[in-house]
Amino acid sequence: MLWKKKIKDDKPDSKIILGMIMLNDIDPFNLDNLVEDYNSTYDNEIQESLGDNSSAVLTIAGQTVIVGHIPTPIPSGDIEGTAEYAYNWVNALNDTKDHKSHLIISVMGSKQNQIARFKIFTQVLCSLLRTTNAIGVYKGNQSILVPKVDYLKEASRMTDDYLPLNLWIYFGLQTNDKGNSGYTYGLKEFGKTEMEILNSSKDLEDIRGFLFNMTHYVLDYDVAFKSGQTCGLSADEKIKITLSKGKLAEGDTFKFAY
Known part of the structure; x- marks a missing residue:
């Protein structure tokens, strides 16, 4: 799909x-x-x-x-x-x-x-x-x-x-034999770096929900991530963030190990 x-x-x-x-x-x-x-x-x-x-x-x-x-x-x-x-x-x-x-x-x-x-x-x-x-x-x-x-x-x-955000940002989803992936398209309109999740074991609904919540957090609080940081939707969740060339979108993107 x-x-x-x-x-x-x-x-x-x-x-x-x-x-x-x-x-x-x-x-x-x-x-x-x-x-x-x-x-x-x-x-x-x-x-x-x-x-x-x-x-x-x-x-x-x-x-x-x-x-x-x-x-x-x-x-x-x-x-x-x-x-x-x-x-x-x-x-x-x-x-x-x-x-x-x-x-x-x-x-x-x-x-x-x-x-x-x-x-x-x-x-x-x-x-x-x-x-x-x-x-x-x-x-x-x-x-x-x-x-x-x-x-x-x-x-x-x-x-x-x-x-x-569903009216402002496109949340792309993709699946293949390596897993499920997702990305944002439109954060650059707000001066922010696009996000990606690649080859995850999470289902597409979870990936989309995570990207939506992270995007909302970044825009609502004017957050600027840095490569090597961790993030999470709870105090115990530690998800690594890396910055590198995008796989599903052009330019550099933040990758979340979700």
Whole structure:
């Protein structure tokens, strides 16, 4: 069973947060409905909105968010390449093949806290999902495809103590005759090093859960691991960490002997 191929990412790091929403029709979003939904749902209201139903610039908590409607589908090759490994959305190819247009949402570069910016990004996407004929979200930078209902459900759990990492980070899983493996794809968006577990005797669910918890810990507490350290999810657990060239992702990664 192979959940994700080896990643090759030649794109330079960017502080722009970018995502897309697939739509069932060619109708643009409604700016007034977007603003009303956002301001009635979240504490950090949209301070300013400029533009129209095809293209708008929003200011939220000092962040500039751009929403644009593209009256054509996302290129099929982009969707197919990600859908092949979207184990969270088994019918992704069939469910998205007839979408008519899409929205592009971007949070422009900023020196402000990246987690706070991702939260704003997530909130804007949710308001657009609720006020359009949306199918789901595509985030190519992290190889993420999420159906509308699942995105809204996971985002509703977002608090100061819980980060909706399933919407921000891809947790790749792989199995072969040497054991089970897993890795993160998207930590670099937060200025962190990707993580891997290789050829483990643990089952895939345990590996994914461990990577999710470690990722949450690293982001929540702004942790910077060092090669040779140990970590664990309990006081007694001592899992060795090493830094070396990635096996399932490009660049150096932290390997956990889990």
